[in-house]
Structure formats: C-alpha cells, structure tokens
Amino acid sequence: LDFAFVLHHFLHLPFFSQCFSPNAALHTKDGFHPQVKAVCRVPKGGTVSFNIAKVIVVGDVAVGKTCLISRFCKGEFDKNYKATIGVDFEMERFEVLGVPFSLQLWDTAGQERFKCIASTYYRGAQAIIVVFDLSSVGSLAHARQWLEDAMKENDPSSVLLFLVGTKKDLSVGAASDVSYLDVQRLHSEC
Known part of the structure; x- marks a missing residue:
C-alpha cells in the first residue's frame, strides 16, 4: 500500500499516538477523549454524515505554513517557495472511530497587504495553528498578533490553539534562534 495515497485520500485513526510533550496533549491517556467517543456513538439513522472541522493556519510570510499543510495533506515537501496569495484551501478526510470526518485546512497569506483578505476566512474556526520560524525570533514575536487577529473572529472558549515552530533543521545555534x-512565555500568555 502506498503511504502517500493513503495519507492523501483517507486516514483511519483508531487511537491517538503518544504526544512529543505531555503538555501538548489534548488527552490524558492513550485514546480518544470521552466527548469524541460520545459523538461517534450517536446513531446516524442509516445515513453517512460528515463531521467537518475548520482549521486556520496563520503566521508571518515564509515561516512554512504552506509546506506544513502540503506535508500533511500530500505527504510531500516542496523546496520551491511560492508565496500564498490571499488564502488557499486543502481538505483531508479521516475516519474517527468509524465516523467519517473532514478537516478543512485554510492556508493564509503572511504578507501584511493580504491580511484583510485572509482575516475574513478566520471566522468559524474550530482550531487555529499559529506557525513561527524557529530560526527567527521576530516571527515568534509576531505570532502573538496573528493569534489576537484570529481570535477576534472566533469564540475563545471553543477554539483549539496550536503553536508550531518550523525549520528546526535550519536553526542550529544562530543568534536569532x-x-x-x-x-513557553508565549504559551503561558495564551
């Protein structure tokens, strides 16, 4: 079976894998959260219903938002940088405990001139991924503003937040790392 084909077309998640950091875990044990299990057990009346979650990915220009999404959705990494103009969109389908599930990934432009366009797509997100470049202190400093802008369009009590550092391979002892x-400081403020 071709891994890229499976990753791109359909994923089956019978359980959560262990997290890199226990503090980053959405669950406390190996397995799904009780609320997820409860939703999946609700009878659907013989019809297949798709649960859809909207995820917006925000951050400075060239921090790796598009590469992160491409790697997740297509299983590939494109070394040729092409700036996102406005907003781009990818869809991934999963099966969670036997229930079809779709994940909408909204890739927003990091340039200031596209900020007003991209912000219109922030509404209704179930998750916000704020991306920063591990080799750029400035991109982490700007992450706070990206998060504030995204939260203005969403209910803070119902949105999952993720802070993702990219380009670890490029940040080897640089002064700007x-x-x-x-x-941790930014995490504690959120």
Whole structure:
C-alpha cells in the first residue's frame, strides 16, 4: 500500500499516538477523549454524515505554513517557495472511530497587504495553528498578533490553539534562534 495515497485520500485513526510533550496533549491517556467517543456513538439513522472541522493556519510570510499543510495533506515537501496569495484551501478526510470526518485546512497569506483578505476566512474556526520560524525570533514575536487577529473572529472558549515552530533543521545555534523559554512565555500568555 502506498503511504502517500493513503495519507492523501483517507486516514483511519483508531487511537491517538503518544504526544512529543505531555503538555501538548489534548488527552490524558492513550485514546480518544470521552466527548469524541460520545459523538461517534450517536446513531446516524442509516445515513453517512460528515463531521467537518475548520482549521486556520496563520503566521508571518515564509515561516512554512504552506509546506506544513502540503506535508500533511500530500505527504510531500516542496523546496520551491511560492508565496500564498490571499488564502488557499486543502481538505483531508479521516475516519474517527468509524465516523467519517473532514478537516478543512485554510492556508493564509503572511504578507501584511493580504491580511484583510485572509482575516475574513478566520471566522468559524474550530482550531487555529499559529506557525513561527524557529530560526527567527521576530516571527515568534509576531505570532502573538496573528493569534489576537484570529481570535477576534472566533469564540475563545471553543477554539483549539496550536503553536508550531518550523525549520528546526535550519536553526542550529544562530543568534536569532527562538529559545524554549520564549515559546513557553508565549504559551503561558495564551
């Protein structure tokens, strides 16, 4: 079976894998959250219903938002940088505990001139992924503003937040590298 084909067309998730950091976990044990299990057990009356979640990905220009989405959805990494103009969109389909589930990934432009266009797509997100470049302290500093802008369009009590650092392979001892303490500081403020 071709991994890229499976990843791109349909994923089956019978359980959560262990998280890199226990603090980043959405669950406390290996398995699905009780609310997820409860939703999946609700009878659907013989019809297939798709549960859809909207995820917006925000951050400075060239921090790796598009590459992150491309790697997740297509299983590939494109080294040729092409700036996102406005907003781009990808859809991934999963099966969670036997229930079809679709994940909409909204890739927003990081340039200031497209900010007003991209912000109109922030509404109704169930999750916000704020991306920063581990080799750029400035991109982490700007992450706070990206998060504030995205939260203006959503209910803070119902949105899952993720702070993702990219380009770890490019940040080897540079003076501009983001420190773990900088990330922890921003995390505690959110």
